[in-house]
Amino acid sequence: xxxxxxxxxxxxxxxxxxxxxxxxxxxxxxxxxxxxxxxxxxxxxxxxxxxxxxxxxxxxxxxxxxxxxxxxxxxxxxxxxxxxxxxxxxxxxxxxxxxxxxxxxxxxxxxxxxxxxxxxxxxxxxxxxxxxxxxxxxxxxxxxxxxxxxxxxxxxxxxxxxxxxxxxxxxxxxxxxxxxxxxxxxxxxxxxxxxxxxxxxxxxxxxxxxxxxxxxxxxxxxxxxxxxxxxxxxxxxxxxxxxxxxxxxxxxxxxxxxxxxxxxxxxxxxxxxxxxxxxxxxxxxxxxxxxxxxxxxxxxxxxxxxxxxxxxxxxxxxxxxxxxxxxxxxxxxxxxxxxxxxxxxxxxxxxxxxxxxxxxxxxxxxxxxxxxxxxxxxxxxxxxxxxxxxxxxxxxxxxxxxxxxxxxxxxxxxxxxxxxxxxxxxxxxxxxxxxxxxxxxxxxxxxxxxxxxxxxxxxxxxxxxxxxxxxxxxxxxxxxxxxxxx
Amino acid sequence: xxxxxxxxxxxxxxxxxxxxxxxxxxxxxxxxxxxxxxxxxxxxxxxxxxxxxxxxxxxxxxxxxxxxxxxxxxxxxxxxxxxxxxxxxxxxxxxxxxxxxxxxxxxxxxxxxxxxxxxxxxxxxxxxxxxxxxxxxxxxxxxxxxxxxxxxxxxxxxxxxxxxxxxxxxxxxxxxxxxxxxxxxxxxxxxxxxxxxxxxxxxxxxxxxxxxxxxxxxxxxxxxxxxxxxxxxxxxxxxxxxxxxxxxxxxxxxxxxxxxxxxxxxxxxxxxxxxxxxxxxxxxxxxxxxxxxxxxxxxxxxxxxxxxxxxxxxxxxxxxxxxxxxxxxxxxxxxxxxxxxxxxxxxxxxxxxxxxxxxxxxxxxxxxxxxxxxxxxxxxxxxxxxxxxxxxxxxxxxxxxxxxxxxxxxxxxxxxxxxxxxxxxxxxxxxxxxxxxxxxxxxxxxxxxxxxxxxxxxxxxxxxxxxxxxxxxxxxxxxxxxxxxx
Numbered sequence: 001x002x003x004x005x006x007x008x009x010x011x012x013x014x015x016x017x018x019x020x021x022x023x024x025x026x027x028x029x030x031x032x033x034x035x036x037x038x039x040x041x042x043x044x045x046x047x048x049x050x051x052x053x054x055x056x057x058x059x060x061x062x063x064x065x066x067x068x069x070x071x072x073x074x075x076x077x078x079x080x081x082x083x084x085x086x087x088x089x090x091x092x093x094x095x096x097x098x099x100x101x102x103x104x105x106x107x108x109x110x111x112x113x114x115x116x117x118x119x120x121x122x123x124x125x126x127x128x129x130x131x132x133x134x135x136x137x138x139x140x141x142x143x144x145x146x147x148x149x150x151x152x153x154x155x156x157x158x159x160x161x162x163x164x165x166x167x168x169x170x171x172x173x174x175x176x177x178x179x180x181x182x183x184x185x186x187x188x189x190x191x192x193x194x195x196x197x198x199x200x201x202x203x204x205x206x207x208x209x210x211x212x213x214x215x216x217x218x219x220x221x222x223x224x225x226x227x228x229x230x231x232x233x234x235x236x237x238x239x240x241x242x243x244x245x246x247x248x249x250x251x252x253x254x255x256x257x258x259x260x261x262x263x264x265x266x267x268x269x270x271x272x273x274x275x276x277x278x279x280x281x282x283x284x285x286x287x288x289x290x291x292x293x294x295x296x297x298x299x300x301x302x303x304x305x306x307x308x309x310x311x312x313x314x315x316x317x318x319x320x321x322x323x324x325x326x327x328x329x330x331x332x333x334x335x336x337x338x339x340x341x342x343x344x345x346x347x348x349x350x351x352x353x354x355x356x357x358x359x360x361x362x363x364x365x366x367x368x369x370x371x372x373x374x375x376x377x378x379x380x381x382x383x384x385x386x387x388x389x390x391x392x393x394x395x396x397x398x399x400x401x402x403x404x405x406x407x408x409x410x411x412x413x414x415x416x417x418x419x420x421x422x423x424x425x426x427x428x429x430x431x432x433x434x435x436x437x438x439x440x441x442x443x444x445x446x447x448x449x450x451x452x453x454x455x456x457x458x459x460x461x462x463x464x465x466x467x468x469x470x471x472x473x474x475x476x477x478x479x480x481x482x483x484x485x486x
Numbered sequence: 487x488x489x490x491x492x493x494x495x496x497x498x499x500x501x502x503x504x505x506x507x508x509x510x511x512x513x514x515x516x517x518x519x520x521x522x523x524x525x526x527x528x529x530x531x532x533x534x535x536x537x538x539x540x541x542x543x544x545x546x547x548x549x550x551x552x553x554x555x556x557x558x559x560x561x562x563x564x565x566x567x568x569x570x571x572x573x574x575x576x577x578x579x580x581x582x583x584x585x586x587x588x589x590x591x592x593x594x595x596x597x598x599x600x601x602x603x604x605x606x607x608x609x610x611x612x613x614x615x616x617x618x619x620x621x622x623x624x625x626x627x628x629x630x631x632x633x634x635x636x637x638x639x640x641x642x643x644x645x646x647x648x649x650x651x652x653x654x655x656x657x658x659x660x661x662x663x664x665x666x667x668x669x670x671x672x673x674x675x676x677x678x679x680x681x682x683x684x685x686x687x688x689x690x691x692x693x694x695x696x697x698x699x700x701x702x703x704x705x706x707x708x709x710x711x712x713x714x715x716x717x718x719x720x721x722x723x724x725x726x727x728x729x730x731x732x733x734x735x736x737x738x739x740x741x742x743x744x745x746x747x748x749x750x751x752x753x754x755x756x757x758x759x760x761x762x763x764x765x766x767x768x769x770x771x772x773x774x775x776x777x778x779x780x781x782x783x784x785x786x787x788x789x790x791x792x793x794x795x796x797x798x799x800x801x802x803x804x805x806x807x808x809x810x811x812x813x814x815x816x817x818x819x820x821x822x823x824x825x826x827x828x829x830x831x832x833x834x835x836x837x838x839x840x841x842x843x844x845x846x847x848x849x850x851x852x853x854x855x856x857x858x859x860x861x862x863x864x865x866x867x868x869x870x871x872x873x874x875x876x877x878x879x880x881x882x883x884x885x886x887x888x889x890x891x892x893x894x895x896x897x898x899x900x901x902x903x904x905x906x907x908x909x910x911x912x913x914x915x916x917x918x919x920x921x922x923x924x925x926x927x928x929x930x931x932x933x934x935x936x937x938x939x940x941x942x943x944x945x946x947x948x949x950x951x952x953x954x955x956x957x958x959x960x961x962x963x964x965x966x967x968x969x970x971x972x
Binding site for chain 1: 583600606868874910912916918933944945946947948951
C-alpha cells in the first residue's frame with residue numbers, strides 16, 4: 001500500500017496518457033477566447049458548490065479539520081475560481097501592447113510590433129496537505145493556470161486522496177461540459193508519479209505548496225532538466241511579529257489574545273502562522289500570553305506524519321539551552337506550546353529557533369531597544385509575511401524596522417495577524433527564499449496568473465495570421481495598449 | 487597573464503569590497519525617486535556620447551568591428567539608456583495597485599492592501615563579446631537594472647577589456663555626478679571573479695548573453711545556491727526562416743540577397759542570425775544564393791577563440807553525410823559558407839545541424855509541402871526568432887506553421903530578417919530554452935526592466951511608513967491602479 005491507501009498510484013502508462021492528453025489540449029486552450037475560459041471556471045465553481053455537503057464530509061474524514069473551517073475553505077475556493085473567471089474575462093492579463101511601425105524612428109525604421117502573453121503549456125500542480133480545497137486539486141494554482149489557458153495536471157496530496165479524486169471528477173466533468181478540451185484537467189497519484197511528471201518534457205511549469213526540503217528537491221529537479229522550467233514553490237515562513245512599546249500600552253491585552261489565536265488556529269498548520277513574537281522589555285504580557293496558550297484547545301494535526309515532524313521540531317526548539325518553556329504543550333493533542341528566548345539565544349541557535357515549526361508552537365522574544373529589533377530583523381531569511389504592531393505616532397520609531405522587514409518578506413502588515421490571506425489584486429503571497437523559490441511572483445491573488453504566461457511578439461505580421469488579441473479589429477475586445485510613433 | 491591581457495583579474499578582496507559597496511548602495515537606490523534614476527541614466531548616456539570618438543577607437547582595436555558598425559552601436563546604447571530613463575521616470579514599471587479595505591468583502595472584511603514592485607538588489611551582468619557597447623558594460627542589462635533601482639556589477643568580457651574599463655570609468659563618474667550612491671555601478675574582470683560573484687549572497691540576480699554551454703553552467707550555479715536567484719541567460723538560437731511558394735514568385739531575388747546579407751553581416755556573429763532557410767522545392771534561387779554568398783566579403787571574427795569555435799562547428803556541419811557544400815568559405819577570413827541539406831538529413835543529424843554556428847554559415851533546406859514544413863518546425867527547440875516570408879493571400883497556408891513557430895520562439899516575424907532588434911515596449915528578445923533560460927522575460931526593450939523587480943504588499947499600513955509610490959498623496963506622481971470595494 002502507498003501513502004494514498006484508498007487510491008493506487010498512477011501507473012507510468014496512465015501518466016503518459018494524461019500528459020499526452022494535456023499536451024494535445026494545450027493548443028486548443030490557447031486558442032479559446034477568454035470568455036470561454038471564464039465560463040469553464042464558473043462551471044467548475046458551480047459544480048463544487050453544488051457538491052459541498054459531500055465534499056466537506058470527505059474532507060473531514062481525511063483531514064481532522066472542522067466542518068466550519070472546511071465549509072469556509074470550500075467557499076473561498078469557489079470564490080477564487082470565479083475571481084479567476086473574471087480575470088480571464090477581462091483579458092488584461094494578456095498584456096497586449098501594439099507598437100506601430102515608425103519609419104522615422106531614431107535608430108532606423110521600426111517595424112510594426114505586437115506583443116501579448118501566451119500560456120506556457122501543461123502545468124503540474126503539487127497539492128498541499130493543509131488546505132484540502134484552497135491549495136489542492138481545485139485550488140489557487142489550478143485556477144490561475146486554467147485562467148492563463150494552461151492544461152493542469154494535479155499531483156494529489158496523499159493526505160486526502162478520496163477527496164482529491166472526487167474533486168477531480170466534479171471539476172473535470174464541469175470543465176468538459178462547459179467546452180474545455182479533453183486533457184485540460186486531470187489528477188494523478190503517487191510520489192514517484194509527481195517526480196516523473198516534473199521531468200517530462202510535456203510539462204512546461206510547476207507549482208508547489210509544502211515544506212522546504214520537499215520544495216527544494218522539486219525545485220532542483222526542475223532546474224536540472226535538459227530544458228529548465230519555471231518552478232513556483234511556496235515553502236516555509238517564520239512570519240515574525242514585532243510589537244512597539246506604544247502598541248503594548250494601547251492594546252496589549254488584545255495583542256496577547258490575537259497572537260495566541262493566530263498561532264494556535266488550525267493547529268498552527270498555516271504557512272503564515274506567526275512563529276515569533278518580539279515584545280519590548282517590560283511588556284508585562286507574560287501572564288496573559290501563558291493564560292491564553294493554556295486555554296487554547298488541543299487540535300489533532302492533519303496527519304500522523306505532520307504530527308511526528310512537529311513533535312521533533314518541538315523537541316529541538318525546547319531543548320536549546322536558554323530557551324524557557326512558558327507553556328509545555330501536550331504532545332498527544334497536540335495542545336499549544338509557547339517558548340521564550342532572548343535575542344542572543346535566538347541568534348546563537350538559528351538552526352533550531354529560526355526554522356519553521358509546522359504546528360502550534362511559537363516563541364516570544366524580548367528586545368531592549370529599536371536598534372536591537374532592527375538587528376534581529378536582519379537575521380531573518382525570506383518570509384511570506386512580517387508584522388508590525390505600532391501606534392500611528394510611532395512611524396518614525398519603526399521606519400528602519402519596516403525597511404528591513406520588507407527586504408525579507410513579500411507582505412508587511414500592521415496591527416493585525418498574518419494568518420488569513422485575502423484573495424485580491426494587490427495581494428502578495430510570496431517572498432525571498434526560502435519563503436518561495438521565486439519571489440517575483442505570488443501564489444495567491446489574481447496576479448498569480450502571471451506565473452503561467454510568456455510573451456511573444458509578432459513583427460510585421462499580415463492581419464490574416466495575427467491571433468485575435470493582436471488584431472486591429474480586436475474581436476475579443478481585449479484591452480490594448482497602443483504606442484503611436486513620435 | 488589572463489585572457490584580459492591588459493587588465494589583471496579582480497582580486498578576491500577587490501570583489502568583496504565591490505559587493506559590499508553594491509550591497510550598501512541598494513537601500514539608497516531603492517529610496518531614490520524615479521526622476522533621480524532617470525537623471526543618472528541620462529548623465530551616463532551624455533557622457534558616453536561625449537566620449538564617442540575615444541570609445542569607438544578602443545572598440546575597433548579590440549573587436550575587428552567596423553567604425554560605422556561601432557558608431558551605430560554606441561548610438562543605440564545611449565538611446566537605450568535614455569529610453570530606460572523615460573521608463574524609470576514614468577513610474578509605470580512599479581505596477582502600483584491600491585486595493586481599498588472592504589468591510590463587506592464576500593469572504594470576510596478585507597484589509598487595505600497596497601502592492602508595488604521593489605528592486606531585487608545588486609545585479610551581476612555578464613557582458614557579451616559581440617556587442618562591445620549594446621550588450622556590454624553600459625548595455626541593455628545594465629540600463630534595465632539601474633532603471634529598476636538595482637546596483638550593477640558588470641563582469642567584463644575578456645574580448646574588450648580596455649574598452650570595458652574605460653566605459654566603466656565614464657559611466658561610473660557620470661552616475662556619481664548625477665547623484666548615484668557609491669556602489670551603484672562597478673566592473674570586475676576575470677572568469678573566476680564572475681563565478682565567485684554569482685555565488686555571493688549579496689548578488690540578488692544575474693543576466694548573461696553568450697553561448698549555451700557557458701550560460702547553462704552559470705544558470706546551474708545560480709539555481710544551486712543555498713538561496714537560488716533569478717538568472718537571465720540569453721544563450722543560443724537558430725532563427726529559422728520559412729519561405730512560401732508565393733513569396734518566392736513575388737520577390738525571390740530580394741529574399742536571396744536579404745538572406746545572405748542577414749546571415750553574413752557582422753560575420754554572422756549575431757544571436758538572431760538566420761541559421762536555416764527553408765525554401766519550397768523548385769524554388770530556383772540556388773544560383774542567386776550561391777552568387778550572393780560568394781560575393782559576400784570575408785570579415786575577421788571578434789576574436790581567435792570564436793574563430794576556432796566557428797571552424798569546428800563548420801567542419802562538423804560540413805562533414806555530415808548528405809550535406810551539400812554550396813559555397814565553401816575560406817576558413818582564414820572567414821568568408822561565408824553556405825550549405826544545403828534535405829529535411830531528412832536535417833532531422834537525422836540534429837546535433838550537428840540543429841545547433842547554433844556562431845559565424846557566417848547557414849543551411850538551405852528544401853521542403854516539399856506545407857505538411858513537411860510543419861513537421862520540420864516541430865523539430866526545433868526554443869529560438870529567439872522565427873521568420874516567415876509569405877504573401878498576404880497565403881495566411882491560410884501558413885497558419886499552422888506560424889502556430890508551431892510561436893510555440894518555439896519569442897518573436898515571429900514576417901517578410902523581413904531577424905537581425906536588427908528594435909528597442910521598443912513591444913519587443914520580445916527571449917524564447918523557450920535554449921534561446922533563453924527564462925522565456926517569461928525579454929532582454930531587449932523596456933519590458934526587460936521586469937527582470938529585476940519583485941512585489942511587496944503593505945497591509946493596513948499607517949500613512950507614515952508607506953513608501954512614496956503607495957501613499958494617497960502620491961508625491962512622486964506614479965500611476966496608481968485603484969480598486970474600490972464593490
